[in-house]
Amino acid sequence: ELAKPFPLIKPFVVDATIYHNAGAGDVHELGYAVAVGVEYVRALVDAGLTADEAFGQIMFRVSATTEQFLTISRLRALRTLWNRVGEVLGVADEHRGAIQHAVTSLRQLSRDDAYVNILRATIATFAASAGGAEIQTVLPFDAVAGLPSDFSRRIARNVQVLLGEESNIGRVNDPAGGSWYVESMTAQLGEKAWEVFQSLDADGFAAKLADGTVAAQLDELVATRAELLATRKLPLTGVSMFPNYTETPVDAKPRPAAPELGGLGVTRDAQVFEDLRDRSDKAREDGNPPKVLLACLGTRRDFGGREGFTSNLFQVAGIETVVAEGERPLDFARRLEATGAKVAVLCSSSALYKQQGLATARALKEAGAERILLAGQLSELGSEEAKGAVEGNVFDGMNVVDLLDSTLNLMGVSK
Structure with missing residues (x-):
């Protein structure tokens, strides 16, 4: 009426x-x-x-x-x-x-x-x-x-x-x-x-x-x-792809607390990645900035693509990536000790993985790396012995949430 x-x-x-x-x-x-x-x-x-x-x-x-x-x-x-x-x-x-x-x-x-x-x-x-x-x-x-x-x-x-x-x-x-x-x-x-x-x-x-x-x-x-x-088959620009973890956050007044009404909640696509970023930001404020060393073997033409991919991947969670370039395994080991990183990722071409991958992985392990990964496929290392020197690999299509969560856990970053 x-x-x-x-x-x-x-x-x-x-x-x-x-x-x-x-x-x-x-x-x-x-x-x-x-x-x-x-x-x-x-x-x-x-x-x-x-x-x-x-x-x-x-x-x-x-x-x-x-x-x-x-x-x-x-x-x-x-x-x-x-x-x-x-x-x-x-x-x-x-x-x-x-x-x-x-x-x-x-x-x-x-x-x-x-x-x-x-x-x-x-x-x-x-x-x-x-x-x-x-x-x-x-x-x-x-x-x-x-x-x-x-x-x-x-x-x-x-x-x-x-x-x-x-x-x-x-x-x-x-x-x-x-x-x-x-x-x-x-x-x-x-x-x-x-x-x-x-x-x-x-x-x-x-x-x-x-x-x-x-x-x-x-x-x-x-x-x-x-x-x-x-797995980033459904990518989120600025969140799960091409993140800028050093950005200045948008200045907004907080919303007042909403009453608990029950029913169906909101499940935002970006939430899981924002939670990972928050963990890193909190650790950085507490004086424990999460870092990953990228051991880039050879020249830029050898490692450039994989270094960019790997940096992008870890920065999704606000993890700083330290790029170390060099030819000798000892160079990477010293850089790892200087940064205090617990995780290292080998970045290069298949040819250099076969030539230097095993020696570099061993040097990083002796220098204190708790997890060593490879950018690419493990088969690129050549020998079974070399494959056993790394704990895993990073590649397009992998579950990045699981990787980033376990990496932060390894670094002692609280949830």
């Missing part, structure tokens, strides 16, 4: 961002959104509204992510699925539209290298517009660090203004329509999400949420995503 004088107001919001931030992927966010929407429709019909009137009271709040085409396809698929629900319930064609309020993903925001969040927001905003979102909200780039500043709020507004006024992204209806790639992805998302919806709808979404079914599904999705993040 209160909403009748205001026909454009949608008093009931299906907030799918809750499930997205708790770990849901595109398929499950879409399936959950439809399931919650159906719950609302049933409740409103039970309260005396017609199905047409119930549809007119509902709006969807959805996430917009840096996965540009998935976001576009998901928003398009939601309209298709909601139209399908309306068709089954006998809702008139003109009332079946799914009004969508897209919010840039909180899960994808990072505390470290926060200005990269502006790029993330720009991609997500473009995707939401191309996907047909009627309303958009851009989260400020410092939202994770604390309360947004006037500057970050202005940048968030300007992202929308620039895309709208200069790129004209809101002037074309369904710009992705007709693209085979997007149409195919939209159809596939819709089919998979409908399966998720049907698996929950028999008992009702509220019942499945209460009995832990939804939480169990989210836990499985979070574990799968955590593996992709840890």
